[in-house]
Amino acid sequence: MHTYDFIVVGSGSAGSVVAERLSASGRFSVLVLEAGGSDMRFFVQMPLGYGKTFFDPAVNWNYRTEPDAGLAGNTDHWPRGKILGGSSSINAMVWIRGQREDFDAWAAAGNPGWSYADVLPVFKAIEDNECGADEWRGVGGPVSIADCRDKVHPLTKRYLEAAEQAGLPINPDFNGATQEGVGVYQINARGGRRMSAARAFLRPAMKRPNVRVETNALATKILFEGSRAVGVEYEQRGRIEAVRAGREVIVSAGSINAPQLLQLSGVGPAPLLKNLDIPVVHANPNVGANLQDHVGINYTFKGRLPTLNQILRPWWGKLTVGMQYILLRSGPLSLSMNAAGGFFRTDPAMTRPNMQLYFQAFSTVIPKNGERPILTPDPWPGFSVGLSNCRPSSRGEIMVRSANPRDYPSIVANAYATESDVAEMLAAVKFVRRIAAQPALAEIIEEEVLPGPSIASDEDLIQDFRRRSGTVYHPVSTCRMGPDPSQSVVDPRLRVHGVDSLRVIDASIFPDNISGNTNAASIMTGWKGAEMVLEDQK
Template sequence: MQTYDFIIVGAGSAGCVVAERLSRSGRFSVLVLEAGGTDRRFFVQMPLGYGKTFYDPAVNWNYRTEPDPGLAGNADHWPRGKLLGGSSSINAMVWIRGHRADYDGWRDLGNPGWSYDDVLPAFKAIEDNEAGANQWRGTSGPVHVSDCTSAVHPLTKRYIHAAEQAGLPFNSDFNGASQEGVGIYQISTRDGRRMSAARAFLRPAMKRANVRVETNALATKILFEGRRATGIEYEQRGRTFRVKAGREVILSAGSINSPQLLQLSGVGPAEHLRSLGIEVVHASENVGRNLEDHVGINYTFKGREATLNQLLRPWWGKMLVGMQYVLMRSGPLSMSMNAGGGFFRTDPALPRPNMQLYFQAFSTIIPRTGERPILTPDPWPGFSIGLSNCRPSSRGEIMIRSSDPRQHPRIMPNALSTEADVAEMLAAVKFVRRIAARPALKEFIVEEIVPGPSVTSDEALIDDFRRRSGTVYHPVATCRMGPDQQKAVVDPRLKVHGLEGLRVIDASIFPTNIAGNTNAPSIMTGWKGAEMVLEDAG
């Protein structure tokens, strides 16, 4: 059995960072096991190409939740990256760190080293921010963060003006002094290409002699000797292999696959594991539980003038933007669909924003089989204002269905299952209409297409957002961090409670969700987690 100092399961947003940092000194040997394949695909590297990867089984786990009562019984589609870079290779690239109070809240839950002041140096070290360095931003890190101010569609400026007319302040940097307000999103791209964790961290690490990356390698079981994790069993091209970790096994498989692998290996809710014939190595009732996710919805409008729909839909428009991208790495294909956005409070009495906004200068309400129709939008001039909740109180769970590692786990989000979540979503969709009714946008709008002007009562609005809402792809907390093993899975050093030689380093350890997109915090978690591993390794 071959031995490495560290075995990392998952080459996603956090795992790529961990691999790069642990291998940098040359002292340690590192094996990375990735269930998916290469990220060197055109539609992965082209930023707006993620519409093509949204359902593609070659790069996407394509999870489906259980029918969710809070979403009118819908079974939601949960895309997760199954390739080098993980979900950072198929996401919308919006670069948001979260609110200062999010991380101070982590610290206050008993997690020293995770306050905002503790994580800010990591965020700055990660970034190469095009907007320049200051007390919040860095400019020498591996992740290039693009300033899209000069490249967004002109309609985005109308949206910003309308949101200001609705009472939101303009905010030039949601990762700066304050998060609240409206503005243009920074995105993780460089020179018109996606800046995934694989591109920023793993590709440089793969050039080192002490790093081995195995793709199409599905981890099936953590190997234990007593209560110490000693290695990983994995399947690759029809064969089963076992590898040994001389120092630590590190799970960076994400909020779905990390709890899944723990449960498959006998670490999790004891009664559930025994019911599936799995021998319990360590009873940990919180593995897979405490699932949090952001839930979102779009309101879509028809405009009086051309939007990106009229450029991206016709053949000549596709040819034009395609040539612009291939020749100059610029234009709509080099951007995210979410150009503008913001954060607001549904109640002025709240201490911080509880809702996030997204603006898209095109619309995609006409479905297409097998893909998200970003590159083939609606035939009329359309645009959308979307929103998602930042701190939902609803909690779900992820549990394996059987001892078969190839079977997708049971995902039950329990979205919008609390009165508080429903009430704030109701207030939020009303605010979206307030923005659309401000003069800067009102003069541009012909009509509201979805949900439409007939949906006005509270009951009708609630029914609509239950039927049309869905994940915005930010699941966390299924292996959450905390000092008490009765309430958490890992300790503040990210070591699994009750076991040795085993850590979890990915978004599943978040004690609570952050306000905003979770890719940047996941990368930060990889950075901080690797730092802890190196400290403990001497």
């Protein structure tokens, strides 16, 4: 059995960073186990290729939730990256850190080292921001952050003007002094190519002799001797292999796979494990519990001016933007689907924003099987204004169904399970209509297509957003961090409570969700978690 100092399970937003940081000094050997394959795929590297990977089983786990009463009984599609780079290889690349108060709340809950003052230097070290360095931005880091203000569709300017007319300030940097307001999103890209965690961290690390990456290697079980994690069993090309960790096993498999692997290995809710004949190594009911996610919805409009629909739908338009991308690495295919957005408060009495906006200069009302129809939009000029909640109070869970690691776990999202979540979304969708009613947009809107003007009463609006809402792909907290073992899975240094030599380092450790897209904070968690691992080595 081969022995490595560290075994990292998962090469996603956090795992890629962990592998790079732990191997940088050359002192330690690192093995990375990735269930998926290579990220060297055209539609992975192309930013708007996101639409092609949305259902692709070659790169995507394609999870589905249980039917959800909060979503009118619907099941929800949860894409997760099954590829080097994990979900950072298939996401929409919006670079949002979260609010100062999010991280200060983590620290106040008994997690020293995780306040905003603690994590800001990490974010700055990670970034190479095209806008340059200042009090909040970093330059020279491995993740390139692109400024897209001069590249977005002209309709974006009208959206920003309408939002300003509705009372929101223009914000040039959502990761700066304040998050509130509207603006053009920065994205993690360079040279028209996605800057995934694999590209920024893992690919450079793979050039080192002390790093080994095994792809198509599904971790099936953490191996224990007593309560000490000593290795990992994995399946690759139909064979079961085992490797030993001389120092630590680090689970960076994400908010679905991390609790699944812990449960399969005997760390989790004892009644569930016993019922599935999984030997209990350490009983902890919090493993897989406390699931939090952002839930969103789009309002779609038919316009009187051309949108990206007129470029991306016809064959000649596809050819034009395709050649533009291939030859120049520019144009619509080099950008995120979310050109702009922002953050606002549904109640002025609130001290900080609780809702996030998204503007898309295209529409996809008419579905197409097999891909998210970004590359085949509607045959009329359409655009969408979307939103999602920042800090929902609803909680779900992720639990294994069987002892078979290839069986997908049960995902119970529990969207809109609390009255407060319903009330804030009702206020939020009304605000979207308020933005659309401002002169800058109203004069170019022919009609509201979804949900349409007939949906007007509070009851109808609630019924509509229950029926049409879905995840915005930010699940967290299923292995949440905290000082109290009865309320959490890992301690503030990300060590799993009740066992030795085992950590979880990914978004599943978030004590609570952050206000915004979770990829940047996941990468930060990988960096900070690796620092803690290195500090703890004797």
